[in-house]
Amino acid sequence: MKKNKERLISLLASSKNAYISGENLSEELQVTRTSIWKYIKELKEEGYEIEAIRKKGYMLKQIPLHLSESVLKWDLKTAFIGQNIIYRPVLSSTQDMAHELARSGCEAGTLVIADKQTSGRGRLNREWESNHSGGIWMSLVLRPEIAPNNAPQLTLLSAVAVSNAIEKLLAIDVQIKWPNDIFLHNKKLAGILTEMQAEVDKINYLVIGIGINVNQQIEVFGEELQSKVISLKELLDQEIDRKTFIHCILEEFELLYNDYLENGFKPIQKSWVDKAYKIGEEISLKTPKKNFKAIFEGIEHDGSLLVENSNGDIEKIYSAEIDW
Ligand code: BT5
Structure with missing residues (x-):
């Protein structure tokens, strides 16, 4: 079960730019209004900016920078x-x-x-x-x-x-x-x-x-x-x-x-x-079969690398150590 405070944030977050009354919150969470008040206090201490207005309720203004x-x-x-x-x-x-x-x-x-x-x-x-x-x-x-x-x-x-x-x-x-x-x-x-x-x-x-x-x-x-x-x-x-x-x-x-x-x-x-790094430039490749220099031309449909070797042939490279 989600913790009450997490659920409280979700409720406040879902009523974006609108106040939500303490009464509604306590009904939704099935806790007393004093508990709601206590949770809100804790959330503020954790960096949540929550505005509280009498007779209107609470509105979430800003969430903290740390992740949760x-x-x-x-x-x-x-x-x-x-x-x-x-x-x-x-x-x-x-x-x-x-x-x-x-x-x-x-x-x-x-x-x-x-x-x-x-x-x-x-x-x-x-x-x-x-x-x-x-x-x-x-x-x-x-x-x-x-x-x-x-x-x-x-x-x-x-x-x-x-x-x-x-x-x-x-x-x-x-x-x-x-x-x-x-x-x-x-x-x-x-x-x-x-x-x-x-x-x-x-x-x-x-x-x-x-x-x-x-x-x-x-x-x-x-x-x-x-x-x-x-x-x-x-x-x-x-x-x-x-x-x-x-x-x-x-x-x-x-x-x-x-x-x-x-x-x-x-x-x-x-x-x-x-966005490809060094496209059109010469790179050095080391594959299990050979070491060679080639021009980086692009990628294939299957994600492999396309290079043009010194003979002008296009080669498909699936994996290689590359000196960029
Ligand atoms: C990658 O591997 O670049 C893939 C990295 C994926 C990391 C994410 S983080 C979330 C998820 N959880 C994980 O445990 N992994 C993924 P590779 O191409 O093998 O590059 C690894 C090499 O990058 C290392 O050998 C270092 O040289 C370098 N490296 C290590 N930590 C780095 C860092 N924080 N920033 C930049 N380079 C780093």
Whole structure:
């Protein structure tokens, strides 16, 4: 059962820009008016700005900057992406909890968010440094009816959604480095990790993990990373409201995802290529078969990389170590 205070916030949030009387609140929550008064006092101490007017009741004016489920749900304009939100101050990895929820049948669009991760991970079990607050660490559960080999398209879609949100909200142009990094001024701002549970021809569920450096100082990162990463705060010299940013990402994601399910990958492919890091430039590739230099030409329908080798032939690359 949801805690009374959480329910109180939901009630106040749902009567946006209108007063709701203490009597109504106590009836809805089945508690005394004195308890309501006590909860309101506690919420104010937690940073909620609530106006109280005699004979009218209470109105929620402003929510605090720190994250919580109620803060995250407040004013989210999506139909299903993020409508079921689980927030925890600390998790081993939001991926782990999202997998657990997905296995037990949670609805598509379920989002897990944490302030810190003690074992955040990237691809191939690489470490994702996120045992500090200020970033956005979140995982989204999806159940698309697409072929499993099209799943990489959703990593690319996610990168486009995050880039669009950054551009819309902060008017900053970012670039996407194949396949899953978001780059700003040649440094890594965000990464995306897609994990899937599938049979040969059917995806049971996908978990898309998104990690973005937002309000951290660069000093929180390990020494080795400090010259390779960037946060939005470092660039803009101001704190970003993570809740607004997360909403913007979720809303962008839902738009693109619905478009993808209806019209396929083409529109996403185009947006991705428009933002691609080093497109048209020479890159060095190391594949199990050979090391070579080639011109980065674009991406294929299945998300693979297209390069033009020194003979002028176009090659499709599914995985490679790339020196950008
Ligand atoms: C990624 O992997 O870029 C995917 C990162 C996904 C993180 C999210 S956070 C929410 C969810 N929960 C998780 O546990 N994971 C997801 P990859 O392309 O393998 O890049 C990993 C590399 O990025 C590391 O080896 C470092 O070089 C670098 N790195 C680690 N932490 C970073 C950070 N906070 N910011 C930028 N780069 C980082």
